[in-house]
Amino acid sequence: MRYLEAGAAMVALALSGLALIGSAGVHAAGAPARVVSINVCTDQLAMLVAETDQLHSVSYLSREPQNSAMSEEAAAYPLNHGQAEEVFLMRPDLVLAGTYTRRATVALLKRLGFQVEQFPPATSFDDVRANLRRMGTLLARPERAEALVADLDAGLDQARATRSGRRVALSFSNSYTSGVGTLSQAVLDAAGLDNIAGELGIEGTERLPLETLIMADPDLIVSGERDYGAPALAGENFRHPAYRALARRKTFVAVATKYWVCGGPFTLQAVRILREAATASPSLARHGE
Amino acid sequence: MSEIAAYRLLLASLALATGILFALSLMVGPAGIAFSDSLRALVLGGGGDETREAMALVMREIRLPRALLGLGIGASLGLSGAVLQGLLRNPLAEPGLLGVSASASLGAVLAIYTGLSAAVPLGLPLAALAGAVIAVLVVQAMAGGGGTLAIILAGVAVSSFAAAMTSLTLNLSPNPFAALEIVFWMLGSLSDRSMTHVWLAGPFIVVGCVVLFRLGPALDALTIGNDGARSLGVNVARVRLFAILGTASAVGGATAVAGAIGFVGLVVPHLLRPLVGAVPSRLLPASALGGAVMVLAADVAVRLIAPDRDLKLGVLTSIVGAPFFLWLVWRARREQA
Numbered sequence: 001m002r003y004l005e006a007g008a009a010m011v012a013l014a015l016s017g018l019a020l021i022g023s024a025g026v027h028a029a030g031a032p033a034r035v036v037s038i039n040v041c042t043d044q045l046a047m048l049v050a051e052t053d054q055l056h057s058v059s060y061l062s063r064e065p066q067n068s069a070m071s072e073e074a075a076a077y078p079l080n081h082g083q084a085e086e087v088f089l090m091r092p093d094l095v096l097a098g099t100y101t102r103r104a105t106v107a108l109l110k111r112l113g114f115q116v117e118q119f120p121p122a123t124s125f126d127d128v129r130a131n132l133r134r135m136g137t138l139l140a141r142p143e144r145a146e147a148l149v150a151d152l153d154a155g156l157d158q159a160r161a162t163r164s165g166r167r168v169a170l171s172f173s174n175s176y177t178s179g180v181g182t183l184s185q186a187v188l189d190a191a192g193l194d195n196i197a198g199e200l201g202i203e204g205t206e207r208l209p210l211e212t213l214i215m216a217d218p219d220l221i222v223s224g225e226r227d228y229g230a231p232a233l234a235g236e237n238f239r240h241p242a243y244r245a246l247a248r249r250k251t252f253v254a255v256a257t258k259y260w261v262c263g264g265p266f267t268l269q270a271v272r273i274l275r276e277a278a279t280a281s282p283s284l285a286r287h288g289e
Numbered sequence: 290m291s292e293i294a295a296y297r298l299l300l301a302s303l304a305l306a307t308g309i310l311f312a313l314s315l316m317v318g319p320a321g322i323a324f325s326d327s328l329r330a331l332v333l334g335g336g337g338d339e340t341r342e343a344m345a346l347v348m349r350e351i352r353l354p355r356a357l358l359g360l361g362i363g364a365s366l367g368l369s370g371a372v373l374q375g376l377l378r379n380p381l382a383e384p385g386l387l388g389v390s391a392s393a394s395l396g397a398v399l400a401i402y403t404g405l406s407a408a409v410p411l412g413l414p415l416a417a418l419a420g421a422v423i424a425v426l427v428v429q430a431m432a433g434g435g436g437t438l439a440i441i442l443a444g445v446a447v448s449s450f451a452a453a454m455t456s457l458t459l460n461l462s463p464n465p466f467a468a469l470e471i472v473f474w475m476l477g478s479l480s481d482r483s484m485t486h487v488w489l490a491g492p493f494i495v496v497g498c499v500v501l502f503r504l505g506p507a508l509d510a511l512t513i514g515n516d517g518a519r520s521l522g523v524n525v526a527r528v529r530l531f532a533i534l535g536t537a538s539a540v541g542g543a544t545a546v547a548g549a550i551g552f553v554g555l556v557v558p559h560l561l562r563p564l565v566g567a568v569p570s571r572l573l574p575a576s577a578l579g580g581a582v583m584v585l586a587a588d589v590a591v592r593l594i595a596p597d598r599d600l601k602l603g604v605l606t607s608i609v610g611a612p613f614f615l616w617l618v619w620r621a622r623r624e625q626a
Contacts, residue, residue, distance in 0.1 A: 210481050215320045
């Protein structure tokens with residue numbers, strides 16, 4: 001037993017020693033020089049804010065065009081799969097992660113002495129601003145972050161000019177929908193649309209049974225990504241004859257998942273798509289007028 | 290009361306229960322449509338009015354296929370359980386335990402996630418059927434004359450292997466949702482099925498059930514043993530072939546659209562056997578109705594217990610089935626002692 005403990009202690013010591021070597025590259029000024037991001041949302045914020053060569057690696061998801069609005073930019077960085085060993089070998093001086101993903105990895109990296117900063121998922125545009133500013137502080141690039149926030153605010157002000165008040169149903173894979181307290185709701189608000197989830201008392205992301213969707217009779221049906229290159233039952237709800245009959249009678253809008261799965265300046269694109277669809281459709285303000 | 294009269298009474302009450310549960314299945318749903326409105330929408334359709342049109346869509350395209358599939362799938366599972374138990378003269382034989390359901394699931398998974406089902410019109414049910422046939426053949430070949438234990442062990446092996454391959458296939462799919470769908474294929478669900486599924490699975494279920502029903506007299510003869518049945522002019526090899534094909538068609542079709550629903554084929558024939566005087570040909574129609582009752586009841590219950598959660602059907606059938614299984618074990622031990 002004693003030998004075991006001694007062995008474990010030695011291993012821990014050796015690992016922490018390695019970690020010290022790993023973090024030897026910290027700049028004197030405090031700006032991290034070798035940043036590794038293991039979450040698709042922090043990947044994108046870091047790519048936007050970081051200086052050239054400051055960001056060392058992004059997660060593999062950031063190169064997937066379905067999930068990442070910056071998949072092209074991500075091609076310039078070495079990829080990681082968010083595994084502790086892999087991150088360890090990259091010898092980062094700052095690790096960026098999400099709050100709810102890869103918890104075991106984050107805990108291990110912290111134990112090994114790395115500085116790990118976790119970002120909560122954005123559920124509003126205030127969160128997006130806060131995350132951008134925090135990223136600016138961490139990477140010692142506050143001016144760049146402020147500039148991005150200013151761009152975002154300008155885009156939002158432009159979009160907020162009018163409110164069409166049309167009723168929208170968000171309809172994602174597996175019949176899920178989003179209501180109060182989600183970024184999707186914030187996007188709908190910014191686009192001047194009303195979410196039927198509010199009438200149905202749906203908060204957060206919940207299942208919206210097909211029956212309820214049909215009876216709620218929305219003006220617009222908004223859906224996310226539907227093509228993942230391989231089939232799955234998750235998309236069955238879009239192929240259901242009842243769903244297609246409804247979609248034929250209503251205005252159907254597809255907003256790519258990558259624009260609003262993470263909150264960022266690119267989320268403005270989702271707002272624009274929705275505003276255009278709502279104003280362009282011929283059956284404008286058919287209900288409740 | 291004569292035996293025949295008692296049997297007819299049993300069938301009539303099972304049919305009545307099936308009818309009531311079928312109607313209940315049409316009435317239960319999140320949309321909360323009044324009874325009279327839903328009936329009118331189902332029979333007469335929308336007739337131009339926007340709300341009525343929506344109701345008709347809900348009744349005809351969402352609830353009707355769900356109820357029809359519950360009926361057909363329950364009947365398939367109950368009936369095939371009764372036939373397999375009679376054929377193998379083994380109280381534990383049923384599609385779930387023999388690995389038929391799991392293998393049919395694997396066939397369906399391979400067809401759907403490789404894109405075969407989208408490319409070939411009947412690819413999905415045929416792949417599930419092929420999976421089911423292979424499972425029965427493997428279990429039979431492995432078990433040979435080895436009796437109950439050999440059959441169950443072979444069934445467990447085939448089930449685990451098929452389940453593992455299903456998980457592997459879904460984990461390897463590039464679609465991020467595929468891995469989450471393992472639960473559906475293991476536990477089964479009728480949530481948001483459509484008429485498309487009814488037309489896809491229905492013919493296979495009907496053909497399979499017809500084939501299985503016709504085996505009744507042969508199964509009666511088999512109760513006196515293979516040799517005895519042969520002396521009565523029963524072609525045992527033929528009976529076996531039709532039982533395998535019938536089961537594969539019915540269970541394959543059912544599993545292709547609803548996943549693997551366990552325990553129905555085990556519990557239902559067991560519960561009904563004492564009530565029909567242990568005559569296999571009488572057990573078949575009773576088990577078909579009993580299976581329909583069990584699956585329809587479970588499907589109504591999942592909608593009542595957790596309306597927003599999409600609770601899987603297999604959760605409920607297993608809650609009923611597993612204690613029953615334990616009771617079987619306990620009874621077997623007591624008989625041995």
